[in-house]
Amino acid sequence: xxxxxxxxxxxxxxxxxxxxxxxxxxxxxxxxxxxxxxxxxxxxxxxxxxxxxxxxxxxxxxxxxxxxxxxxxxxxxxxxxxxxxxxxxxxxxxxxxxxxxxxxxxxxxxxxxxxxxxxxxxxxxxxxxxxxxxxxxxxxxxxxxxxxxxxxxxxxxxxxxxxxxxxxxxxxxxxxxxxxxxxxxxxxxxxxxxxxxxxxxxxxxxxxxxxxxxxxxxxxxxxxxxxxxxxxxxxxxxxxxxxxxxxxxxxxxxxxxxxxxxxxxxxxxxxxxxxxxxxxxxxxxxxxxxxxxxxxxxxxxxxxxxxxxxxxxxxxxxxxxxxxxxxxxxxxxxxxxxxxxxxxxxxxxxxxxxxxxxxxxxxx
Amino acid sequence: xxxxxxxxxxxxxxxxxxxxxxxxxxxxxxxxxxxxxxxxxxxxxxxxxxxxxxxxxxxxxxxxxxxxxxxxxxxxxxxxxxxxxxxxxxxxxxxxxxxxxxxxxxxxxxxxxxxxxxxxxxxxxxxxxxxxxxxxxxxxxxxxxxxxxxxxxxxxxxxxxxxxxxxxxxxxxxxxxxxxxxxxxxxxxxxxxxxxxxxxxxxxxxxxxxxxxxxxxxxxxxxxxxxxxxxxxxxxxxxxxxxxxxxxxxxxxxxxxxxxxxxxxxxxxxxxxxxxxxxxxxxxxxxxxxxxxxxxxxxxxxxxxxxxxxxxxxxxxxxxxxxxxxxxxxxxxxxxxxxxxxxxxxxxxxxxxxxxxxxxxxxx
Numbered sequence: 053x054x055x056x057x058x059x060x061x062x063x064x065x066x067x068x069x070x071x072x073x074x075x076x077x078x079x080x081x082x083x084x085x086x087x088x089x090x091x092x093x094x095x096x097x098x099x100x101x102x103x104x105x106x107x108x109x110x111x112x113x114x115x116x117x118x119x120x121x122x123x124x125x126x127x128x129x130x131x132x133x134x135x136x137x138x139x140x141x142x143x144x145x146x147x148x149x150x151x152x153x154x155x156x157x158x159x160x161x162x163x164x165x166x167x168x169x170x171x172x173x174x175x176x177x178x179x180x181x182x183x184x185x186x187x188x189x190x191x192x193x194x195x196x197x198x199x200x201x202x203x204x205x206x207x208x209x210x211x212x213x214x215x216x217x218x219x220x221x222x223x224x225x226x227x228x229x230x231x232x233x234x235x236x237x238x239x240x241x242x243x244x245x246x247x248x249x250x251x252x253x254x255x256x257x258x259x260x261x262x263x264x265x266x267x268x269x270x271x272x273x274x275x276x277x278x279x280x281x282x283x284x285x286x287x288x289x290x291x292x293x294x295x296x297x298x299x300x301x302x303x304x305x306x307x308x309x310x311x312x313x314x315x316x317x318x319x320x321x322x323x324x325x326x327x328x329x330x331x332x333x334x335x336x337x338x339x340x341x342x343x344x345x346x347x348x349x350x351x352x353x354x355x356x357x358x359x360x361x362x363x364x365x366x367x368x369x370x371x372x373x374x375x376x377x378x379x380x381x382x383x384x385x386x387x388x389x390x391x392x393x394x395x396x397x398x399x400x401x402x403x404x405x406x407x408x409x410x411x412x413x414x415x416x
Numbered sequence: 417x418x419x420x421x422x423x424x425x426x427x428x429x430x431x432x433x434x435x436x437x438x439x440x441x442x443x444x445x446x447x448x449x450x451x452x453x454x455x456x457x458x459x460x461x462x463x464x465x466x467x468x469x470x471x472x473x474x475x476x477x478x479x480x481x482x483x484x485x486x487x488x489x490x491x492x493x494x495x496x497x498x499x500x501x502x503x504x505x506x507x508x509x510x511x512x513x514x515x516x517x518x519x520x521x522x523x524x525x526x527x528x529x530x531x532x533x534x535x536x537x538x539x540x541x542x543x544x545x546x547x548x549x550x551x552x553x554x555x556x557x558x559x560x561x562x563x564x565x566x567x568x569x570x571x572x573x574x575x576x577x578x579x580x581x582x583x584x585x586x587x588x589x590x591x592x593x594x595x596x597x598x599x600x601x602x603x604x605x606x607x608x609x610x611x612x613x614x615x616x617x618x619x620x621x622x623x624x625x626x627x628x629x630x631x632x633x634x635x636x637x638x639x640x641x642x643x644x645x646x647x648x649x650x651x652x653x654x655x656x657x658x659x660x661x662x663x664x665x666x667x668x669x670x671x672x673x674x675x676x677x678x679x680x681x682x683x684x685x686x687x688x689x690x691x692x693x694x695x696x697x698x699x700x701x702x703x704x705x706x707x708x709x710x711x712x713x714x715x716x717x718x719x720x721x722x723x724x725x726x727x728x729x730x731x732x733x734x735x736x737x738x739x740x741x742x743x744x745x746x747x748x749x750x751x752x753x754x755x756x757x758x759x760x761x762x763x764x765x766x767x768x769x770x771x772x773x774x775x776x777x778x779x780x
Binding site: 054055056058061062064065066068071072074075076078079080084085086087089090092093095125126127128129130132133137161164165254255256258274276277278279291292293294295296297301375377378 | 418419420422424425426427428429430432435436438439440442443444448449450451453454455456457459489490491492493494496497501525528529612614618619620621622638640641642643655656657658659660661662665739741742
């Protein structure tokens with residue numbers, strides 16, 4: 053077996069130790085004689101898994117007591133609906149900042165559910181093809197909004213907010229799918245955070261919501277039961293059968309983060325080291341160039357181009373042959389994108405840079 | 417490692433061959449150098465998996481061309497909302513037959529979303545603690561309903577419809593979570609079928625919808641994007657990241673069903689043999705007795721009692737020590753329940769009966 057370096061934007065590479073443990077426990081988890089896939093979600097064995105997963109997440113992210121952790125399904129796309137349905141219960145109005153495709157999709161869903169007139173765009177970098185995060189002083193918040201929605205790290209465009217917007221008393225809601233657990237985050241600055249697991253936490257099919265409990269109590273009339281946070285809050289994420297196996301893999305990833313990496317500060321150090329290597333190379337290269345303004349650069353997703361579409365395609369193809377896979381950029385940006393999530397080792401980034409140097413030498 | 421016989425109602429036992437293959441491919445699927453968990457859902461490798469999963473399901477269930485197969489998230493509980501939101505688009509009215517807790521939950525969600533006055537209860541066995549399926553001639557359908565909803569196999573109460581209700585031109589919608597793939601089913605008699613995967617198909621976190629395409633085109637106003645069948649129909653179940661790993665395990669289960677079992681007719685034969693052994697024993701036992709009327713008995717879920725709560729508890733405890741686990745009945749029925757899904761081998765049912773005989777001899 054020969055493992056590749058997988059730069060996929062999500063689902064994405066997982067720690068090899070996690071996969072090895074999952075394989076070894078596949079037919080018998082902890083002497084239970086069952087796979088985690090086969091366990092009743094009402095069994096004490098599975099209750100221990102979901103409890104441990106939540107406890108580890110709380111510890112690693114330093115989640116305050118008055119915040120709930122929910123393990124849901126449906127991806128960030130379902131959160132695009134749940135956020136307005138559950139949070140827009142006072143004025144019925146919401147602010148959105150547009151910094152990429154997912155932020156735009158979230159805003160569209162807000163408009164669908166709240167009415168076009170109740171969604172205010174508080175900032176946007178659309179006119180620059182989302183290659184930067186708007187400056188904080190340029191944002192215009194509505195004082196009576198029920199929440200402000202942002203996408204903290206933009207997977208497609210490779211941008212990360214260099215600041216956390218100050219929204220005063222209006223709850224700040226953030227999609228953190230592609231940066232959760234990559235560095236410490238001051239959870240109490242947010243009203244609600246959500247993330248699809250398939251980037252830094254585990255397999256696709258699990259969505260984690262971290263929300264201030266007081267924000268999860270209400271919902272707009274006629275909100276379907278499964279789209280109410282309160283349904284899942286009251287039932288400890290077990291109103292119906294949760295995605296048990298994905299929660300188990302998430303638990304293994306969190307254990308790896310705690311025990312093998314040493315927590316989020318250590319993870320951030322490693323992620324900064326990986327990103328710096330790649331960005332420094334891009335800044336010096338005469339062939340490759342990053343597409344994002346320097347102060348908005350993501351630590352997780354690094355898009356770059358040669359400026360020549362045929363050469364971009366050739367690069368992606370040759371890289372794949374060299375065991376560096378999923379480097380094709382999103383069609384809206386073109387070129388290449390290296391997603392260097394938590395589980396991408398430093399050796400993988402170094403291998404990519406070495407390959408880029410070689411390619412540059414041959415194609416100058 | 418010593419595997420148990422797992423009689424859990426869901427998540428539930430999986431074929432050992434499937435788990436072995438999943439374990440062996442965990443770090444490298446088909447020479448890709450990646451786990452299926454790590455694969456981009458837009459990669460050709462994953463596209464092959466989801467295509468193969470759909471093709472196998474179509475072949476095994478003989479799904480007609482004009483029916484779509486969707487791979488979704490959120491469980492049957494999310495379907496309780498999607499069905500009214502997508503199908504109640506003409507009269508806005510719906511009929512429900514109440515044959516258990518899940519059928520009741522589906523009807524409640526219908527009332528929440530369509531209004532109490534638009535939901536008609538066309539039949540019910542509530543007054544008999546759901547120990548039977550109402551006779552077909554007792555059902556009273558509304559001619560102008562947009563659909564009739566039934567739960568074909570009732571996991572908690574252990575009943576299976578001995579007939580398929582004739583609803584004329586009104587589409588019949590069925591929750592088949594706990595009987596899908598257990599026997600052939602005339603798909604064209606239904607407008608829409610749905611099933612949580614965690615009983616007969618794979619791990620929790622995947623919901624399969626099989627629906628007549630013409631029924632999936634519309635939705636009520638303000639239906640969230642992720643709750644519209646059309647969203648997923650148009651995107652080949654990849655509007656957003658699907659639960660990739662669960663789909664892969666489902667594919668392995670379907671391959672096992674086709675290649676190792678020999679298809680649904682063979683599966684039904686084996687299931688009838690297992691169920692007959694257990695029901696025959698219950699009918700003869702002087703200690704144990706089934707709780708369901710004979711003509712409504714499920715092939716998948718077999719509830720039984722001793723009539724003595726303490727003895728029931730003792731049975732469950734001792735059975736667990738003997739490697740026969742998850743036999744505790746649902747609290748609304750009490751006693752025991754043996755779920756003998758497709759993956760429960762004949763040897764497991766025989767081991768259970770042997771244990772019951774011993775227990776009966778000791779506790780007569």
